[in-house]
Amino acid sequence: MSVPDISAVTQAPVGSGSSRASLASHRFARAVVGFMAVALFLIAWQIVGGNEIIRSDLISYPSEVVETLFQMSASGELGSNLVVSLQEFIQGFLPAIAVGIAAGTAFALSRRLHYLFEPLIVALNTSPIIAFVPIVVVWFGVGTQSKAIMVFLAAVIPIVINTMTGITQVHESWIRACRAFGASKSQVILKAILPGALPSVMVGVRLAVGRAVVGLIAAEMYVSVRGIGRLIQVYSTSERAAEIFVLVAVVASFGFVLVTLLRRIEGAIAPWSLEP
Amino acid sequence: MSENSIAPARREQLVLGIIGTLAFLLVWETAARFDLINPVVVSNPTRIAAAFVSQLQSGEILADLEVSLIEFAAGFGLSLVVGIGLGIAMGLNRLTEYAVDPFVWFLYSSPLIAFYPLIIVWLGFGFATVVAITFLLSFVSVVVNTVAGVHGVDPQLVRAVRAFGGGRLDVIRKVILPAAVPLIIAGMRIGLGRALHGVVLGEMFSSNAGLGYRITFYAAHLRTADVFVPLVILVVIGLMINQLGNAVEARLQAWRA
Numbered sequence: 001m002s003v004p005d006i007s008a009v010t011q012a013p014v015g016s017g018s019s020r021a022s023l024a025s026h027r028f029a030r031a032v033v034g035f036m037a038v039a040l041f042l043i044a045w046q047i048v049g050g051n052e053i054i055r056s057d058l059i060s061y062p063s064e065v066v067e068t069l070f071q072m073s074a075s076g077e078l079g080s081n082l083v084v085s086l087q088e089f090i091q092g093f094l095p096a097i098a099v100g101i102a103a104g105t106a107f108a109l110s111r112r113l114h115y116l117f118e119p120l121i122v123a124l125n126t127s128p129i130i131a132f133v134p135i136v137v138v139w140f141g142v143g144t145q146s147k148a149i150m151v152f153l154a155a156v157i158p159i160v161i162n163t164m165t166g167i168t169q170v171h172e173s174w175i176r177a178c179r180a181f182g183a184s185k186s187q188v189i190l191k192a193i194l195p196g197a198l199p200s201v202m203v204g205v206r207l208a209v210g211r212a213v214v215g216l217i218a219a220e221m222y223v224s225v226r227g228i229g230r231l232i233q234v235y236s237t238s239e240r241a242a243e244i245f246v247l248v249a250v251v252a253s254f255g256f257v258l259v260t261l262l263r264r265i266e267g268a269i270a271p272w273s274l275e276p
Numbered sequence: 277m278s279e280n281s282i283a284p285a286r287r288e289q290l291v292l293g294i295i296g297t298l299a300f301l302l303v304w305e306t307a308a309r310f311d312l313i314n315p316v317v318v319s320n321p322t323r324i325a326a327a328f329v330s331q332l333q334s335g336e337i338l339a340d341l342e343v344s345l346i347e348f349a350a351g352f353g354l355s356l357v358v359g360i361g362l363g364i365a366m367g368l369n370r371l372t373e374y375a376v377d378p379f380v381w382f383l384y385s386s387p388l389i390a391f392y393p394l395i396i397v398w399l400g401f402g403f404a405t406v407v408a409i410t411f412l413l414s415f416v417s418v419v420v421n422t423v424a425g426v427h428g429v430d431p432q433l434v435r436a437v438r439a440f441g442g443g444r445l446d447v448i449r450k451v452i453l454p455a456a457v458p459l460i461i462a463g464m465r466i467g468l469g470r471a472l473h474g475v476v477l478g479e480m481f482s483s484n485a486g487l488g489y490r491i492t493f494y495a496a497h498l499r500t501a502d503v504f505v506p507l508v509i510l511v512v513i514g515l516m517i518n519q520l521g522n523a524v525e526a527r528l529q530a531w532r533a
Contacts, residue, residue: 029370029374030373032374033374034374034375034377034378035378036375037374037378037379038378041379058397058398112288112292115293115296116292116293116295116296116299117296118289119293119294119296119297120296120297120300122518123511123514123515126469126514126518127514128472128473128475128476128477128510129473130389130473130477130480131491131507131511134480134491134492134494134496134503135491135495135500135503135507137495138498138500139317139318214389217387218480221481222480222492232393235393236396237393239397241397244390244391244393244394245394248390248391251386251387251389251390252385252386252387255387256385
């Protein structure tokens with residue numbers, strides 16, 4: 001570790017006094033320096049891998065990765081496996097949203113019910129979810145069903161927890177206002193509690209995407225016939241790094257696209273929830 | 277803490293939690309006894325308990341636990357050293373922070389699980405790969421939180437140490453580290469959970485020892501009851517990490533108040 005520069009701390013008081021202009025210039029510097037660092041890294045990688053300074057089948061190099069990406073998409077191998085993974089994801093994720101919101105609402109409304117299920121929820125939340133992959137495969141087979149179940153298991157817990165938190169944090173005054181105008185219990189839930197809890201629910205859903213993708217890929221890697229995880233397993237024995245980098249990028253984009261899509265949907269149906 | 281000091285609400289939580297868990301086990305056991313579910317494939321609590329006893333007696337599960345704990349300690353220890361070191365360097369120097377930030381966020385948001393074949397090619401099958409995966413999964417949360425902790429240090433204190441002739445190391449040791457501790461601990465807490473994930477992931481796919489490996493081994497032999505022994509141990513370790521985190525955070529709150 002090089003000797004750190006203390007002046008950065010002494011000169012920039014946190015949270016006070018920094019004007020908008022200096023904040024913008026910091027942001028600019030951050031973008032420029034970050035971009036340069038990444039560019040330098042890619043150039044160095046290209047030189048080291050491209051010239052076989054380190055064996056390129058071990059580390060590949062950027063232009064080879066991009067080339068491989070085009071080859072794998074052109075052959076249809078990427079697309080067809082991606083569709084399988086996406087189907088498995090949707091089959092597990094939609095039920096997880098439905099069950100997660102329903103259970104979270106029930107737990108928020110009844111403290112006793114929550115206490116009954118609490119140990120189970122905490123255990124599932126704190127344990128490494130991929131440890132369940134083999135048992136789920138034994139129970140539900142090597143096909144798509146076991147993958148959907150893994151997606152469901154990984155996704156449902158954050159949705160339950162965040163729904164619960166969201167509902168308990170809904171402003172008491174909204175509920176009282178509804179009651180004052182003669183709303184029934186179901187109307188209070190539909191008009192005040194669920195919309196008020198939605199931002200927190202969506203945080204849970206976005207968290208769930210990341211976990212579900214890991215659960216899905218792990219299950220496909222463990223045993224499957226098709227899917228992105230299966231491709232990773234196939235290419236893990238090919239001794240070529242380029243395909244693995246492509247697949248890492250594909251899995252990362254898979255999660256990123258889903259989260260972006262969710263944000264769009266959220267903005268359309270509940271514009272209030274995206275406000276800071 | 278004496279029993280009387282547990283508040284009624286807390287006691288209700290405890291009692292209902294135990295009832296819920298027992299009911300869950302009872303339903304499972306009954307379903308298996310009456311053949312509503314296939315007890316050989318699905319297993320049931322009494323079979324799992326028997327498997328637990330026999331694996332304990334043979335000592336096999338303890339050997340696996342030891343392997344996992346060593347890998348866990350090595351991977352997480354490494355991520356603490358590197359994470360706190362890099363975090364302080366990034367927190368103190370803007371240029372370093374801006375340059376390293378994209379890589380940290382890449383590691384944080386990329387599915388490291390997909391990387392494991394490369395890590396095996398680089399480091400070989402077994403211990404080193406498991407430790408590397410554990411490290412990669414856990415060190416980012418330590419880095420991010422350390423940076424935030426260093427940024428939150430009161431600059432007045434730094435100036436005071438400098439005014440009395442303190443050097444850079446004095447500033448780091450006397451001001452920055454103590455002030456950043458609460459956030460570093462929060463980062464460690466997240467990192468511990470991710471490290472446990474890393475150990476299991478590494479052992480499942482690139483090892484022939486440890487709890488994660490043992491789960492896949494028994495599953496491949498369709499010994500369902502035996503699968504649950506390492507699985508339950510992992511769940512308990514996860515719960516213990518969580519409880520430890522709660523306790524440390526509660527003490528920190530009390531200490532700061």
